[in-house]
Amino acid sequence: MRDKLTADSATASSPRPPAAMDIGFFCRGQDLVGRTFASLKYRNYAIWFAASLVANTGGWMQRTAQNWLVMSDLTNNDAFAVGIVTALQFVPIPFIMPLAGALADRLDKRKMVVLTQFGMLLTAVALGVLVLLGWANVLVVCLFALAIGVIQSFDNPPRLVFISELVPPRWLPNAVGLNSMSFNIARLIGPALGGLLIGIIGTGWVFIINGIMFGATLIALALMRPEEFHPAPRPEKKVSAIQGTIDGLRYVGNRSDLLVIFAVVGVVSCLAMNTPLTTVSMSTMEFHADSTQFGIVSSMVAVGSLSGAVVGARRTKQPRVRSVVGAGVAMGIAVTANALAPNLLIYTLTLVPVGFFMLIMLTAANAAVQMSTSPQMRGRVVSLYQTVNQGVTPIGSLVVGGISGAAGARWGVGIGAIGCLVATVGAYLWGRRKWDVEVHYRVRHPFQLEILGPLEHENEEREAELRANRTGQTDSGQSFTAEDHDEVEADLFEPEDEAHDAETGHSPQRAGGLEWQDTHEEPDVDGHPNAAPAAETKETRDE
Structure with a gap:
């Protein structure tokens, strides 16, 4: 018996063979895909x-x-x-x-x-x-x-x-x-x-x-x-298209979180997303590129955008205002480097992060608008968002084109960098005053910043307490409730809005998938029934 215990202990204490570690690596890769x-x-x-x-x-x-x-x-x-x-x-x-x-x-x-x-x-x-x-x-x-x-x-x-x-x-x-x-x-x-x-x-x-x-x-x-559709409920009161549009404008006007997203995306789309215009002006006016070089330059934004879309697709949780603001800041820094590029090679390489953060911002904004909006109002709010996002394109083309012609191609790109940084920093300062937010930056993973405030620090303490009690709750037959998850996952950039609460019956903090989740269990990626939302691991939440 003693020999058996000794053998078991030796086996348990021995390091995992490389094959086991390789299997774990590939399992993580499969989970990512x-x-x-x-x-x-x-x-x-x-x-x-x-x-x-x-x-x-x-x-x-x-x-x-x-x-x-x-x-x-x-x-x-x-x-x-x-x-x-x-x-x-x-x-x-x-x-x-x-x-x-x-x-x-x-x-x-x-x-x-x-x-x-x-x-x-x-x-x-x-x-x-x-x-x-x-x-x-x-x-x-x-x-x-x-x-x-x-x-x-x-x-x-x-x-x-x-x-x-x-x-x-x-x-x-x-x-x-x-x-x-x-x-x-x-x-x-x-x-x-x-x-x-x-x-x-x-x-x-x-x-x-x-x-x-x-x-x-x-x-x-x-x-x-x-x-197999998941239809949204129709508005109970039938109104004309014009009155419905007015209701949509009133709804957005009462949602300060949506106003911040609209403002940031509008400014950035107007001044910093004229890449077809700025790439041709920089390539020809500054670097005197030929047609082959211009073709390569033009594709770099798409390469970065595709990479950003892949990263954005990994997101399974509702994006917040901070996701849009953070990506806008990063895009502003990338566009600044783009405007200051000393040669064609550096300019071409800096277009990749420009496209990357542009798609991260747009994907986060689109998902945040859709998920935080009452299903009965979603079509109107999304249409207003798209109007802001796409409707400013002709104005931006005139502004950026005029500046490029008068002051040079670098200033045409530079006005986009200035617009990104002014819009995002302005959104932060406005949110700090309006929502009483104090922001700290913490690097969780390479190239990823997390914005934390007083409410979130309190939530971390509450989360630690709930996580510590979770094992005991499971053993006693209790579950980790959606209400507990909402309290843990409340975001610092989601203000309470009384007008929104009165109209939709829930606050922007609770405007995620929890209110709308199906009563039956959906299979997750691996085919297992979904656990309660709060059973997500800390690693997944941070991603």
Whole structure:
């Protein structure tokens, strides 16, 4: 018996063999991959993801073909005409998109997306036919660009909010991140494929192929299983689209956390996200790059954006205002380095973190807006967010282009860096005064900052107490309740808002997936039933 105990003790104290450590490493890698692509386990979302990748690739092909058509085929390298065509696609956004959001809250989002995608299909095919027949001119392209802008303004709100009906609320941040990943993969593939096809079959056929690729979305919507949807409740009171838009504006006005996100994203989108303009101006005016070098420079933002989308897709918890502000600060620093780059190589390399933090910020903002908004108001709030995000693009192009022409390309980039830092620091100072926040910075992992305040320090103490009692609660048959989890996970950047509480019945602190989670257990990535939300490990929470 003693010999057996000695042998067991020796075995227990001996180090793990390398093979065991390798297995643990690969298990962690599999867990990381599983968490990144968790939403794809839901059939409806997997179909939507694949269809979106195809449709977005076709959309970027059409943008490339449209610019080439106007620049090379219809004019003698008239960049102003290209600018007009591009701007016309954004003109309808502030006028139509808020109304489309109100309609998305009242109507079937799936049917709205079917109509808008069919409209995009028709316009692409019609423009392609006119080009092949030789009937296209700049005016015709401008009219089609305006029509596409109108359809996209109706398409964006229901399409973005529709994602929330394809996965349980728990996985919405992950689904939003994967949606951004799909868009950026298409942004890498689409222009290159479009340019290749222009040389082989011509611009007209590229438009027609894009129309066919929009059919992928229609097929995907037909293949989905309605019984697996997670529909949001419709507004009880039916009002007109205009009144619904006014209600949405009033709702956002009573939510100081949403106002901070809108302000930060609006300023950054206006001044710091004009990368197509700033990359061409820096490449030609400052570094005198040739066409091959410019192609490499242009792809670097997409590489960084794709990396940011992958990281954003790992998120399974509701992002907070601090996520948006923190990413905005990091982006401001990256854009500053971009503006001060001494040569083309350094400039090209600094574009990667610019794209990375840009996508981190946009993914966090999109998920925070959707998850912290009452489901009955989600379409209107998302449409207002998209109006701010995309509607400022023409204004930003004029401002950045004017500064680049008058003061030089570096100042055109520099105004974006200044805008990022002023907006984010201003948001922090305003939040500190409005919400009585004291911020400390703590490095938890490389390249990751966590913002802590007095409330969060109290929550850490409370969390430690709850974690210490959890083992005893489990042994006695009690569970770690959602209310305890809410108290532990209350965020310092989520202010209590009485008007919001009165309207939605819960505070922004509780506007995450806990209120909306399904009563049945959803399988997690490994196929096991989900534990109570508070059973997440400290490591997962910090990530």
